[in-house]
Amino acid sequence: MNNPPTKSGKSSNSLREFFRLNEVLTYFFRKKDPARPTGFNLRAMHTINKISMLMFLICLMVILKRCVFGY
Numbered sequence: 001m002n003n004p005p006t007k008s009g010k011s012s013n014s015l016r017e018f019f020r021l022n023e024v025l026t027y028f029f030r031k032k033d034p035a036r037p038t039g040f041n042l043r044a045m046h047t048i049n050k051i052s053m054l055m056f057l058i059c060l061m062v063i064l065k066r067c068v069f070g071y
Contacts, residue, residue, distance in 0.1 A: 024053065 028050060 027053075
């Protein structure tokens with residue numbers, strides 16, 4: 001996965017890695033794993049995390065829309 005740094009010291013595909021959403025998508029759309037612990041507190045924490053990520057993405061889209069198209 002890690003590419004060797006180029007002469008400038010940066011990875012050759014750092015921009016691609018910056019916009020990679022694989023971890024976010026797998027957090028929302030993963031299968032049930034029987035080896036993972038289940039409990040109310042853990043489920044509540046994951047639900048709150050999912051809600052906060054969705055709110056962040058929606059607000060980010062609204063901010064970008066306002067910057068591009070104005071109020």
